[in-house]
Amino acid sequence: MSTDEPSVPIVCDECETETRVPLDDLADALDKHNAQKHDGDAVAEVDPAIKDRLADLVAEDLGLFDEEATEEP
Ligand SMILES: [Zn+2]
Numbered sequence: 001m002s003t004d005e006p007s008v009p010i011v012c013d014e015c016e017t018e019t020r021v022p023l024d025d026l027a028d029a030l031d032k033h034n035a036q037k038h039d040g041d042a043v044a045e046v047d048p049a050i051k052d053r054l055a056d057l058v059a060e061d062l063g064l065f066d067e068e069a070t071e072e073p
Contacts, residue, residue: 008054012037012044 007020010029015037021029026046033044046054 009047009050010044011047014038014043017044018047 006023008023008026010019010021010026010033011017012019012033015033019029019033030042030044030046034040034042037043045051
């Protein structure tokens, strides 16, 4: 079992399901579910509670906050 791979919960209001998928498969899993179950509508999405954290992590990863601090008049 690999426990070091981060998994992300996907929730779907219409299907009332929650599925955990590896971060690498996230986009694919979302596309697939929405394409197969909802004619391509973006119904299923990342758990909103996680989405915020995910955005923070990605932003930190890109160093966006560091860039802002370097700008001087
Ligand atoms: Zn669904």
